[in-house]
Amino acid sequence: MTTATLGVEAIGSASAAIEAQYRARTRSSRMLYERAVHALPGGSTRAATFYPPYPVYMARGAGCRLHDVDGNEYVDCLNNYTSLIHGHAHPRIVAALADQIARGTAHGAPVEAEIALAEALTSRIASVDQVRFTNSGTEGVMCAIRAARAFTGRSKVLKMEGGYHGTYDAAEVSVDPRSDAPEWPAGRPDGPGLSPGLSGEVLVTPFNDLEVATAVIDRSRRDLAAVIVEPMMLATGAIPATDAFIRGLRAVTQEAGVLLIFDEVVTLRLSYGGGQEHYGVRPDLTTFGKIIGGGLPIGGFGGREEIMALFDARRPDPVMLSGTFNGNAATMAAGRVALDLLTAEEIARINELGDRLRTGLERVADDAGVPVRATGMGSLCHVHLTRDPVHNYRDVARARQPAIMSSLHLALLNHGVFAASRGTYSTSTAMTEADVDAVVAGFGAAVGSRGTT
Numbered sequence: 287m288t289t290a291t292l293g294v295e296a297i298g299s300a301s302a303a304i305e306a307q308y309r310a311r312t313r314s315s316r317m318l319y320e321r322a323v324h325a326l327p328g329g330s331t332r333a334a335t336f337y338p339p340y341p342v343y344m345a346r347g348a349g350c351r352l353h354d355v356d357g358n359e360y361v362d363c364l365n366n367y368t369s370l371i372h373g374h375a376h377p378r379i380v381a382a383l384a385d386q387i388a389r390g391t392a393h394g395a396p397v398e399a400e401i402a403l404a405e406a407l408t409s410r411i412a413s414v415d416q417v418r419f420t421n422s423g424t425e426g427v428m429c430a431i432r433a434a435r436a437f438t439g440r441s442k443v444l445k446m447e448g449g450y451h452g453t454y455d456a457a458e459v460s461v462d463p464r465s466d467a468p469e470w471p472a473g474r475p476d477g478p479g480l481s482p483g484l485s486g487e488v489l490v491t492p493f494n495d496l497e498v499a500t501a502v503i504d505r506s507r508r509d510l511a512a513v514i515v516e517p518m519m520l521a522t523g524a525i526p527a528t529d530a531f532i533r534g535l536r537a538v539t540q541e542a543g544v545l546l547i548f549d550e551v552v553t554l555r556l557s558y559g560g561g562q563e564h565y566g567v568r569p570d571l572t573t574f575g576k577i578i579g580g581g582l583p584i585g586g587f588g589g590r591e592e593i594m595a596l597f598d599a600r601r602p603d604p605v606m607l608s609g610t611f612n613g614n615a616a617t618m619a620a621g622r623v624a625l626d627l628l629t630a631e632e633i634a635r636i637n638e639l640g641d642r643l644r645t646g647l648e649r650v651a652d653d654a655g656v657p658v659r660a661t662g663m664g665s666l667c668h669v670h671l672t673r674d675p676v677h678n679y680r681d682v683a684r685a686r687q688p689a690i691m692s693s694l695h696l697a698l699l700n701h702g703v704f705a706a707s708r709g710t711y712s713t714s715t716a717m718t719e720a721d722v723d724a725v726v727a728g729f730g731a732a733v734g735s736r737g738t739t
């Protein structure tokens with residue numbers, strides 16, 4: 287056994303003690319969970335917020351701190367899966383919301399803030415002339431794909447293996463296929479309840495492999511409406527695209543007349559003009575979500591005017607898109623302030639905090655003899671239990687140790703760090719260097735777990 291695996295073994299053998307400490311600290315959460323299982327399947331309404339033995343229930347959040355129902359405090363690195371880029375209850379967002387809510391949340395009519403939020407996006411993002419808002423990133427992706435189909439008159443979509451784009455059927459293909467099948471581009475619907483027909487409609491290639499993507503696009507160009515890709519795959523493990531891959535995809539799709547959709551639901555935060563500005567690539571369509579809603583539910587998509595014009599209700603045959611809460615006044619008011627607060631300077635600051643976090647996590651893991659690679663870029667990070675390079679889904683899948691990750695997650699909670707059980711971390715404008723250092727110290731204590739914590 288190498289020293290690098292000794293630390294992992296130690297976490298494994300400490301798992302019972304870690305869970306016992308977790309249970310002792312979170313008795314009120316357990317009682318809530320026991321109540322929840324009667325009215326909610328598995329006690330939960332959202333796959334991502336459940337982890338065994340039961341999740342922590344939160345009472346309140348302020349800035350980068352969360353307080354659970356048992357009175358424990360956490361530094362929040364999860365930020366509702368990266369959507370709370372300004373942390374919890376930012377005073378300016380709270381004030382804007384309070385002002386709006388007092389005048390109504392949704393009037394069944396447009397409000398000025400909807401125009402302001404749309405203008406904020408079109409002025410920041412060079413490739414986006416016009417936008418439409420939805421209530422989730424999932425719907426934003428669904429609409430972008432619909433737009434691509436309507437614009438090209440073709441039906442197939444190409445996505446990356448391991449790419450997460452929400453819970454729309456066509457997006458739930460080969461997100462976590464748990465297979466090493468060598469052939470492309472056969473996609474695999476990710477679980478029961480999805481149409482088996484999806485495997486013919488949705489093609490899949492490996493992330494960061496331009497050669498395979500080019501061959502598949504070339505072969506399928508007559509049926510292919512769009513390629514959808516994140517500039518950095520977040521959910522699978524914060525894997526940045528290589529310059530060659532993402533620029534190559536742009537060139538190949540352009541040449542084939544296939545639309546390129548950047549899913550920037552997460553990566554918009556990477557620079558003032560989004561992940562696309564960072565890479566210097568202009569997609570045809572972009573999807574949005576998370577940070578643009580100021581903490582309230584949101585999604586959206588945008589792009590070139592000639593494509594977005596398909597949704598123009600003044601046309602005789604517009605692409606259909608409606609939604610009871612699309613553009614609701616409360617979300618628009620909060621989102622507008624959130625984007626105002628997200629200046630280039632603040633983005634640079636949280637990106638530096640992200641660098642500090644990645645370096646710190648790897649350092650303390652190394653001290654504890656646990657092999658860790660903290661991937662990502664800017665304010666987004668993912669902890670992998672390996673020192674090997676991580677370029678795509680299969681690299682992530684090879685390094686996975688679910689039982690160890692699960693113990694590590696509970697140990698982190700025991701040490702006051704709130705991060706995703708799968709290993710995602712993000713920095714927010716509510717954080718200082720001292721907060722990041724507190725996360726690193728908590729992580730150091732968690733990876734150093736040795737039977738007693």
Ligand code: PMP
Binds near residue numbers: 549
């Ligand atoms: N695209 C990406 C890249 C995402 O990470 C997510 C959500 N994590 C979505 C789309 C879906 O967004 P929502 O959860 O708001 O539907």
